[in-house]
Amino acid sequence: MLTKQFARKQLSLAVALATTGMVSNAIAQEAVPEQSEQFSPSSLEEVVVVGRLQSVAASLDDERLELPYSADFLGFEAISRAGDSTIGAALRRVTGVTLVDNKFIYIRGLGERYSNVTVNGAAVPSPDLARSVIPLDLFPSSIVESLKVQKSWGPELPANFGGGAIDIRTRSVPSGPVASVSIGKGMNTESKDGLAHLDNSGSMPQAIKDAIGRYKGDLTSSNIYDIEVAEGNAITRDEAEQIQRNLILSLNRKVAMSQDSLDRDRDLKVDLGNAWDVSDALVLGASVSAAYDDEYRNKDQTKRSIGSPETSFSESQRTVYEERKTIAVVLGAEYADDNSVQLSHYLIKNHQDEARYTEGYSNNNQVSDDRPDVDYVTRKEERELELTQISGSHRLGEFSPLSALEMLSLDWFYSDAQATTEVPSGASFVGTIDRTTDPETPFISQSASSGQFAFLSLEDNVESWGGRAELPIDIDGRELVVSGGWWNSEKSREYLGYTVNVGTNATVGTPQSVFSDDRINDLNNTFDITLGTGFGNESYVAGQKIGAFFGGLDFRMTEEWRVTVGARWEEYQQAVLPVNLLDFTGVFNQQLAQQLQDPDQTFAIQNDDIYSSFALTYSGYNFLASEEFQVRFSVSETVVRPDLRELADVAYIDPELSVRVFGNPALESTQIRNFDLRGEFYYEGGDNFTVSLFYKDLELPIEQVEGAGSDDDTVLTYLNGDSGEIYGIEFEGLKTLPAGLFLSGNVTVSDSEITITTNNEVTNTERRLTGHSKYVVNASLGYDSPDEKHSASLLYNVSSERIFFAGTSGNDDAFEQPFGSLDVIYNYYPTETLSLKVKVSNLLDSSREFEQQNSSGTNVKILEQDVGRSIGLNLSWKY
Template sequence: MLIKRFARKQLSVAVAVASSGLISSALAQSVAVDTSEQFSPASLEEVVVVGRLQSVAASLTDERLELPYSADFLGFEAIARAGDSTIGAALRRVTGVTLVDSKFIYIRGLGERYSNVTVNGAAVPSPDLARSVIPLDLFPSSIVESLKVQKSWGPELPANFGGGAIDIRTRSVPSGPVAALSIGTGFNTESDDGLTYSDNSGSMPQALTNAISRYKGDLSQSNIFDIENAAGNAISRLEAEQVQRDLILSLNRNVALNQGKLDPDRDIKIDLGNAWDVSDDLVLGASLNWGYDEEYRNKNQIKRSIGNPSDNFSESQRTVYELRKTLAIVLGAEYAEDNTIQLSHYVIQNDADEASITSGFSSNNPASENRPRVNYDTRLEERELELTQVSGSHRLGEFSPVPVLEMLSFEWFYSDAQATTNVPNATSFSGSIDRNTSPETPFISQSSTAGQFEFLALEDNVESWGGRAELPIDIDGRELIVSGGWWNSEKTREYYGYTANIGTNATVGTPQTVFTDERINDLNNVFDLAMGSGFGNESYVAAQKIGAVYGGLDFRMTEEWRITLGARWEEYQQAVLPVNLLDFTGVFNQQLIEQLQDPNQKFAVQNDDIYSSFAVTYSGMSLLGANEFQIRFSASETVVRPDLRELADVAYIDPELNVRVFGNPGLQTTDISNFDLRGEFYYDGGDNFTVSLFYKDLERPIEQVEGAGSDDDTVLRYINGDSGEVYGVEFEGLKTLPAGLFLSGNVTLSDSEIAITSNNEVTNTDRRLTGHSKYVVNASLGYDSPDERHSASILYNISSERIFFAGTSGNDDAFEQPFGSLDVIYNYYPTENLSLKVKVTNLLDSSREFEQKNSSGTNVKILEQEVGTSVGLSLSWKY
């Protein structure tokens, strides 16, 4: 058995190097020879470099071969080869994976709620205002050692498992001196000119905070007058009005929108590290990684009403400035090769500053009158993730009291993380433009919400810890691995939102000319101030606690057959409570207390269950012309729980597509039965082929459906279906070609069904699951020159249309249309230390499009968003 496993590792070197795209025709020949052969001095340095890359890629392929459950991996060199700057972009290359909104991963056609994301095995918080799952564009690829996507469940994973589990494995300390510097620039074809504004920083004014408390959330002139006089502070109604005007003046109104030239993309990355031999047994290491990048992107949109698209539509000019900063510090120690400890600290900041002008028509102002309504919006969203982890791995070895325990190994981790998101001042001003005059005449609406100022704060804290022990036992030459461990996570989430509304009478002008200090101070002008979003409660607090213990048996009965059994007991506790920040009477809290006393209350849940898995693997040496193959079958029972935000009885805006979403406290968990059959075939020269069949049976799947909204507003909510299923086949392979070329790719063909009989509002009660694509295609054609000076790749990614939300009231389901992304990457290596990279993404200039058929059978393009073609250039130096 040991001989066979060693031989498999040698083959995996060739497979890994080829699949990572780091192989030229000359290198392909070098990996085929015996590693004991002597190489000429002239090529010694080149072989050392290649060997290092081989070892990294080969270790991942070896891990894939040794795992009893189906999984796919991406190493840092494959990510660098594709030029992906974030983890989300990199995961597009994995079989059966689609990327949505550049942030969220759909695995095997199941939405982001069906994917579980961990960092080095630990739960992490999310800074996303609209979802509790972490947005994967937050993590830069520069801190990643490898990405693991496990598609069949094992007991070491959290039971919250649907499409798959993603583990982000960050870089460890280096084995020697490392120094690297990279600088880059770029542009986007749709983002040459765009909108900017002066300043949206700061926070909610202290004067407004004090006034909300003093006046019990009611900032009307009459209430100010009543409270001040009741407190013995005799003031006139005119003085009360001045108090209100001063509060309006405290708001940051320096948000004049301007059209201008946008700056090009900029990025810089620095990587430093080293390892020191303190003694024969002790090695210390440290690394520092820092990154900075910024970019402007226009995300212009066109929205159309499903009922009357020709007269009810809007167009948005929308510019988003994104700034990302990353700091990673890693310290590590290794003793006697059997004991390692690592401390990692990460600070990741991602700010998005958005400006938009939206004009449109509706039934109240038809296009024939040529007076479109106009909204002027700004929004700064500051996201930050601070993550500290300490982990260790140990093997008893020579310290074992008895020989049978020499191979006992133990791994543990502790993680403490905080994610915060602040919207210090999001503004929205409503008005109209009379295009019948020359020049056109702008107006501010005569409305109590003519100007809106939104202040949001999110804090998500997660503490996670766990450990795993493993002991291999020899039973008459056969290997039995006994393993077990525990895993815990405690999460708290606080989300608070205030909205201040300024009302005024109809006034000629734009926000920067109407809401000035001079006009607001003039009491002859009509201005008013009130608190409240106008569409429901926004704030909530939530807590979640998961505790689990698990165990497993992995028995290699013969060289060909392997059986794996596992079980996990998991206790789950969660509470989500809405908060009314403007309730000073206690009525809201009293009602909440009464609802919590109801035995059927939905705010807090607690349950525990045992989840089990079974896998069988057959390994052979000759089938379908392969040198080696593996066939695996696995089955498991898991669960998918609603996100905290989906359960909260609150309303919020999804900032990516600017649609309103309502939570549902009545959502139930989804129970899932998973079945997976996978065959892997490996050939000479690193060629390989994998085929997988999968089936998932879902009980009470969670669906996003259309809710009741106005003619020009999309509203979404969540419901449980009765049952659902997903099934399909995945193909993955790599083929080396002559002249340094290689072709790799994957195709997923699948289908899904859902039945909803308990909700009579849904138009289609039997259909596909929302978010499911019938096909996903990833293809790559790569080239490496024999002299190792040039490499290039052509990458193509596309998925079929998927349901964005389920239609109601006779309207058909809304579908996001296929988005075909063609990327081209070229690398030039003039010296061993320098490299120049050129990357062009979305070369076909595809845009995001959403279509929905209305009750009369007309297909309406309800949303279009441009993306543009991006060009990037970077220069890197590496020691």
């Protein structure tokens, strides 16, 4: 049996390929290579929260000014003021950033694959089934101290850099006693009533697991009979049939749905901490925090086929329950102000439970017949991220043997993380309703897959470690900072999926009546069970290893001029191997081994290169009426590599939009040249203004395009374009107004172009990049009362239409339409310890819409999804 144990052998093969780059040697290995023993997250200095957006903005200005490369920051208090519950929602406020699916960040018009996300400088795994990047809705904003979005590359960052690099910097130990409690309630206007369904908990039944091995993946009654007889067991045909029926009975078939009222949103946060002076030089600190929230959301969808939207479409009622739990423990020690060590542990759990009922028509089932196809779907998904990090920050100081080395500092980090996702129960039943005879009772489809049960498992492990040393040197009153360090990560991923199909010849009835225990136990009724994926292989294992050394010189030539140069040597090794869980003959693995011997194989890659950067900064005073200003120019060369999911020769369903996606093992990395010119102007009272020009030249950009599918079904895949470019201008500012008002916001205006001549299927060989928006606007009008008891904000966020996927076969590109989000937040502080917050989101009641023009010139709204307005009330007490 090709079980999970055997899959782990293939996982070790993938890791070996990624680690050694020697295909022939890796095939012989059967154990995961020994992991490195070093890794750690970078330490954070404490940020003192002083209570208002203007103050927080001023506290982060110093760090932005000191960096030689362009970056934007978002502090905890600004996030809290905006009422953003997740990191993804908070990042919408950053210049040039758009949020997609409430999970993924697009920076400067480049998709999520062009964004590199770290936590305290460390690589972390992703529990997302559809992407290798981290879904940012997973992280609650309550654990964040600040967010850093770096838009021009420096050698301390991984070379995998496109639009920008996001570093989630978690909260450090407190400097004194901390205690806070927060409770909240909320609701969504589209989610008052929704689909309630019976419990679909559980996992793949043990009986099914055992039968897969015993009967070699063939669960037909005839094969069960043959194997039992071959092993000398006396058995009749009816007894073999009953064994098969018992396997069907072991499956959870509780998918009955009904319209019911939905519970309101809830959230609870608790934070406790303190610091203790052990001696004059030694301080210890600790904190523990926990957060819980849950919500129901209706995400009803309408889909239309591009070829015949009037006759081929579907309407889906979708209700999704989501629950998040977070526990964070932080321990820290500081000695003599020059040495600090911090240990952090985070456990984040996310549970989703979905019920979906769909009615639709197709070219094979005309509207005029009034016999819509129906689909009952229940799906449970459990995501978990466990992250442990230890970091240190040290300066030689009084321990230095030489006075010239007193300012030598070292920061280091180690991180070990595991992300898992389980779909222990995903059931789908298909049928038809004949409204000409019976408008209510469905006919379950008579096919080999009338009922389909999916079981998926993802395990992503990442170990990462690194460090950085820095030494300032005085040269005739001018400062030269010499720095260097190392950065490593090792990743293994296992994605396994089974699909169990149950067929029947029954006709009239709902899923729960057709697939009832009594009917299944009656051998006069026809039922069958088979194993398969439905649309191709969906399991794979992968390994990835990155090792890097970097160095740089930062020279302040004069008080005004500063030049920074750096380089990074990075070695990248990766392997992605498909897994056939139903191969009991060994043929699949023999063929895979032969393919791995081919010099042109695409399963494993290994390369190394040197990536360099140059930055020139001019600082001055009293220009454009500013108190202080900086102008920076930077240029760098980076790379964006395909993620593991895009390279895997497997297929999967994107759970958010319910479309099929196929990987492409032939994808190549994108080489990028980055140019950035930025001017920053700072004024009295915290006012500031920033303008940036940027240009990126892309070689072999990766694009998501429409794949080969039917007119009734959207299929997506990936390919490399020939070349591409993106360029634009960004404006950002904060302005204090009379009467306690202030205005902040940012605008990005940009354009892009990609050329694809190597694929004859693509309709537009020259167009904008997938995911690119020509403009992004984030604006906030804030108010702080003179007595500091009231504050309010009006927040607006919108981006122009962007290409969702590139059209093929004469169909135009599909565009996601602008989503204008208008939010209002009000805070009331009756005492120094109590606060009350009210937030209303999506006041404009915008919905997600996708449009595509077909080959006949008709503009089709291929997908619509409701969002609704949300209202939240939160009460907090803080010591």
